[in-house]
Amino acid sequence: MADATDTTDTPSGRDYRDTVFLPETPFPMRGGLPQKEPLILEQWGDLYGTLRAERQAQKAPLYVLHDGPPYANGDIHIGHALNKTLKDFVVRSRFLLGYDVDYVPGWDCHGLPIEWKIEEQFRAKGRRKDEVSKDEFRAACREYAGKYIDLQRDQFKRLGITGDFANRYATMDFTSEAAIIAEFHKFKNSGQLYRGSKPVMWSPVERTALADAEIEYHDHVSPTIWVKFPVTGVSDDHPDDLLAFRTSTPSIVIWTTTPWTIPANRAISYGPEIAYGLYEVTAMEEGLEFAPWAKPGDRLIVADKLAEEVFKAAKIAAWTRIYDINPSGLECAHPLAALDSGYGFSVPLLAGDHVTDDAGTGFVHTAPGHGADDFEVWKAHGHHEVPDTVDPDGAYYPTVPLFAGLKVLETEGKKTGKFGPANGAVMDKLIEAGNLLARGRLEHSYPHSWRSKAPVIFRNTPQWFIRMDEPLKSGDTLREMALTAIDDTAFHPAAGKNRIRSMVEGRPDWLVSRQRAWGTPLAMFIDKQTGQPLHDPEVDARIVKAVAEHGADIWFTAPDSDFLGAHDPARYEKVEDILDVWFDAGSTHAFVLDPRLPEHGYTGDRPAHWPADLYLEGSDQHRGWFQSSLLEGCGTRGRAPFKAVLTHGFTLDEKGEKQSKSKGNTTDPLTVIKESGADILRLWVSLVDYSEDQRIGKQILQTTVDAYRKLRNTVRYLLGALADFDEAERLPLEQMPPLEKFILHRLWELDAHVRQAYVEYRFQDVVRPVLEFCSNDLSALYFDIRKDSLYCDRPDSLRRRAARTVMDAVFMRLTAWLAPLTPFTMEEAWTTRFPDAGTNCARVIPETPAEWENAAEAKRWKDVQWVLLTVNEALEASRREKTIGSTLDAEVAILTDQSVLDLFESEQEAADVFRSSSAKLILWDADDAKALDVWDSLPAISFEPIAKAMSDQARLMVKVLPITDRPKCARSWRRVPDVGSDPAYPDLSARDADAVRYWDQTRS
Incomplete structure (x- = not known):
């Protein structure tokens, strides 16, 4: 069926355009969502209140x-x-x-x-x-x-x-x-509530404690230092060590990325299962641009596994391992003790399960006021006093020797959130005291406040906790x-x-x-x-x-x-x-x-x-x-x-990068709504896999707009095709042609799928199958095949009534299925057809009869679509070769196996499926010379041998034959033998003449 506007070769000279039942609907092709959606919102009023009142009245x-x-x-x-x-x-x-x-x-x-x-x-x-x-x-x-x-x-x-x-x-x-x-x-x-004084994540910038949920980690470059703690005493079970220590003073070496915590040090933790050794430096690296802090004769205690790494950092070229060391019972001096009596306390060695020899020195500098592990091991060994070193503003308290008032973190001015002078000052004093062995820099993941984005510190404060x-x-x-x-x-x-x-x-x-x-x-x-x-x-x-x-x-x-x-x-x-x-x-x-x-x-x-x-x-x-x-x-x-x-997940830009105003790669939802409408944004949400990070941007939104247009055009076509449809026109299932039964089966199939997908929150599994149904089963197949019947059959014909009955079922379900995802568009469609039926949002999914299930028709039409794909390739080739104008100018002949012929009830049904004026179905049988003679006798204007196969390996060849011996119906443009058979309408086919007579009588 063409658009019936051509009156060429019309003996009566009559223009039949008015007699064609073309779709009519006020539902426009262009959505105009930015203008329409606010009006729909006004019409809804208190939509939520309305829906709840209805459901509560129903005792839902x-x-x-x-x-x-x-x-x-x-x-x-x-x-x-x-x-x-x-x-x-x-x-x-x-x-x-x-x-x-x-x-x-x-x-x-x-x-x-x-x-x-x-x-x-x-x-x-x-x-x-x-x-x-x-x-x-x-x-x-x-x-x-x-x-x-x-x-x-x-x-x-x-x-x-x-x-x-x-x-x-x-x-x-x-x-x-x-x-x-x-x-x-x-x-x-x-x-369950208690007040405890222990180190917590503290934001000096925000001047408050933070919980784990308020912390995020970012890359940060920290100074690293290796520090010597001189051994000053041993327990009675170290007789061998004692003899060695009288001749020279060894030092335990610690490694840390927080030099500012050294003034808060009160102990050193070691791992009971780690092998430690006493090493003597015998030579330093030569040709250095600076004088290293170590020197030959120094005696250092480190984990055996990490010794080489420590000596490399300290520029030590050669060393001798003297013997094993058991750190239990050792005591050290604070590395700053020589500079201020405030650090004159003893630093004990404490066994701790948190100590490893994966990195560092095998010893952990322990500042109980600035680390969770430090605090726990300090308490576990019977110590109760935890020193307060840093105040709420991130500065050393006035009582801290050598460093009073220095900032660990800056909290004011342009440097807010940056580390202050404390790290540098501590390193300088360690050098002055002769106890800095080496230093460096390390890029690592460091805790920051998720609000201020500033670094945080561990700080001992009295806080309220709920016990876990x-x-x-x-x-x-x-x-x-x-x-x-x-x-x-x-x-x-x-x-x-x-x-x-x-x-x-x-x-x-x-x-x-x-x-x-x-x-x-x-x-x-x-x-x-x-x-x-x-x-x-x-x-x-x-x-x-x-x-x-x-x-x-x-x-x-x-x-x-x-x-x-x-x-x-x-x-x-x-x-x-x-x-x-x-x-x-x-x-x-x-x-x-x-x-x-x-x-x-x-x-x-x-x-x-x-x-x-x-x-x-x-x-x-x-x-x-x-x-x-x-x-x-x-x-x-x-x-x-x-x-x-x-x-x-999180929403990224089109390149998969985090959205940031500074980068200029953000997508503003209010702008999208203003330019395209909320339903476009909602359709994008429904199309993405929300369980993963999603992407959005102009190109992705344009793809969403294209999908929306296909959806809108499907609904628009249904509205036009269903104009004036009423219950008297509805046809029962048993009178439906096979194609209608197939579409009803697809509705039955989709209905169960959509319901389950909604139950399981799989919104992508609602919209994508429905869009594919609209594109493949409806637009590319059903609408195209039934277009001729809808436009040109008499309104009371069974085939046209069947088509409109099925389209009504499709409309009722599409507008329900998609109402949660694109509510504005479905509301517009629903009220266009049923202006007095209330809001589409209040509907429940219509019950789909179990008798619509039809596996046989589903299998049949799957195979028919395979044949149709092959035929369409041949028709397109003929149009490119200009041997035909439209498909209605052609007869399609296929030579195939019986299994394919059985897919079609008649040659007329095959012609309807192929959108051609007629069709010939010829059995492929090598033993039937007559059938092959018929095939060979057909002019090979377009010959498309196709090697594709269905599940049963059926063979199929197609010929497209231009029809030159039949006039064109002036109304439907079909070239069929009965054009002119009705004397009253000599330029119409018998079907079209009957339809026009009906049209004329109803308007006379």
């Missing part, structure tokens, strides 16, 4: 997705867009599957990034932070976060995100802060409960389980205190006599109630007596540290999933659904929100607050 099963809170401090970026769109896929697909979906968007509001912004604002006004009251400062932080909650909420809505925005949560809401404090009190009262390995009432430790909960959780992808499990297995106690202003306080009192937290339910209840009414600010402004009641305020210390923001976020399940309790300030009736069905965030949250939620849930309720965890 409840499904809960708990929102991991984004940080409220700027416009959304592409990571936000990916994350929130994936969540929206979950929400909308669960509505589509018939659930009542609970999804409350939330925001994380406390923490340093906002605090820094407010500090900058006050500095711009000439006010330092310490000149601003905590009340005023926190109010400014709250206002700042509130502004960005509103901004991001509107941007998420424009992206098409549906959720309970009217009841959104925020960690800074008064009721949220009250609930967080109530959760903290559970840890306090169960004995203390047995609770159940008998299990928090670590054991968390590991059990991980095993009980479904992970998507499955590899996430091993990742978070390994992190929980090796993590230290949970550091929950921070020394900042903007956050939820550790709202508790400490008994000054015992040093223990106050356990009084009435005090806790007063604190929670006051915070629910006035916000956490009340903790800092109200007098202690307001909370303590009958307790004497003079006896108690108020803790003003704030909670780790991960504790805030990890507690959100307590006030979003559990019933919102009246004592926390909540009103209304909201049922509990705990734990959540799903948590969904980026893969970095295995060490962040997933883990803090896991520990918080296990510590207060004995299990994780989620049944399943889904993680996605």
Whole structure:
């Protein structure tokens, strides 16, 4: 069927264009999404409220997705867009599957990034932070976060995100802060909380302790030094060593990448299983540009395995190993003792399992105030005093000999975040003392704050911790409960389980205190006599109630007596540290999933659904929100607050590089929405494998636009073909032609696939098969074959009715299947056809009858498509040779096996499939001379021998024969024998004459 506009060779001279039933639809080819999507958003109104009301009226099963809170401090970026769109896929697909979906968007509001912004604002006004009251400062932080909650909420809505925005949560809401404090009190009262003084990751730039989840590692070049610790004493079990030491003083050699920690040294650790030796230097390297610090006669103790490496660094050319050394019981002088009596203490040798001979010297310089292993080995050997060397600003305390006030890390000015003069000063003093053996530089992975990007240091400070390995009432430790909960959780992808499990297995106690202003306080009192937290339910209840009414600010402004009641305020210390923001976020399940309790300030009736069905965030949250939620849930309720965890990767640029504003390689989701529409961005999300890192950029988005056009054109064609379709036209399955039965089978097949893919969060496995169905089964096969029937058959013909019945089934499912992924376009399509049927978003996937399954037709049409591919090659060759104009100018003849002939019910069906005017089907039989004579008698205008084979190795040859002895139907352009058979319509085929007569009669 052509476009029926050519009236050449029409005896009647009539223009039949008006009689052709061409598709008609107001649904335009161009999407115009940036203009249409805001209008659709207005039409939806409170879409989420509408959907929930419908599902609750239907008593649908409840499904809960708990929102991991984004940080409220700027416009959304592409990571936000990916994350929130994936969540929206979950929400909308669960509505589509018939659930009542609970999804409350939330925001994380406390923490340093906002605090820094407010500090900058006050500095711009000439006010330092310490000149601003905590009340005023926190109010400014709250206002700042509130502004960005509103901004991001509107941007998420424009992206098409549906959720309970009217009841959104925020960690800074008064009721949220009250609930967080109530959760903290559970840890306090169960004995899981303790105050300990030990080294923690400390950010001098941010002036606070950091947890493991707040640390990221970057390459960094550190100075390395080999330092001599002169041996000063031995125990009674070293008689041989004692004799040697009287004649010369050997030194134990340590190696470190943190010279600034040498003033904090209190011991040297060694490995009990490591072989050590006493070595004497006999010669130095010659021709050096500088004088080395070692000299012949020096005696050095190092691990045998590392001796050569140490001597190479010290430019020692020759040495002699004197004998084995057992470091147990040795004592050394501090390497700076000769310069200041403040370092006149003895440095003992301590056995430690953490010491290896893989690198360094086999000895570990031990500064218990600046390293976790150092601290543990120091304590394990009965030492309790841990020296404080570096203050919160990253400078040596005034009491530190030789180095008082020097900065380890700069915290102000242009050099903020850079290492200060401390390293250099310590090395200079070691040289002066004669105890620097060698130095160098090393590029290695170094911890940095994920917020400030500045290096951090280990620093001994009193902090509050939650125990990981203390047995609770159940008998299990928090670590054991968390590991059990991980095993009980479904992970998507499955590899996430091993990742978070390994992190929980090796993590230290949970550091929950921070020394900042903007956050939820550790709202508790400490008994000054015992040093223990106050356990009084009435005090806790007063604190929670006051915070629910006035916000956490009340903790800092109200007098202690307001909370303590009958307790004497003079006896108690108020803790003003704030909670780790991960504790805030990890507690959100307590006030979003559990019933919102009246004592926390909540009103209304909201049922509990705990734990959540799903948590969904980026893969970095295995060490962040997933883990803090896991520990918080296990510590207060004995299990994780989620049944399943889904993680996605990070979004990179088109080259696979990390996106950065400084590089200029970012993709702004708001710009994409403005230029192309939210559905384009959503389609991109659906097409990528979110479990891995994804790429995005102009070229990738253009590919997405191309895929969208194919999808839109498919829906547009269906809308046009279905104009005025009604139930009276519907045809039952038993009257369907084979091609329609095949398409219905494909719908049955896809329906099961799509449902399961949505259940398993495999959105790529929804959109790609559906797009392939649209492109291959519909556009390239079904629409093309049935175009002639749709345009030219009588409206009441069985074949046309069958086609429109099947197209209706396709439309009903496509608009449902794709509604979660491209909701704006599917809404536009649905309301174009059914303007009074309500929103497409409220639908569930139509039930697909089991009787549509038809494996036989599926097999048949797979083979037919193989034949069609071969025929199309021949037709294209003939068009290139200009032996035919269109395929309707041709008759297709095929010589083939019986198995191929059996694929077609008739030669007319074959012609319909080939889109030719007629077809000849000839059996390939070497014993049938007549059949071969027929084939040979056909003119070889285009002869295409094809060696391809189906599963049964069928043979196939094709000839394309131009039709020159039949007139062209003026309406359908087919060249068939019955053109002119109806005297009333001498230029039409019998089929077309009947259709035009019907058309004329209905309009007369």
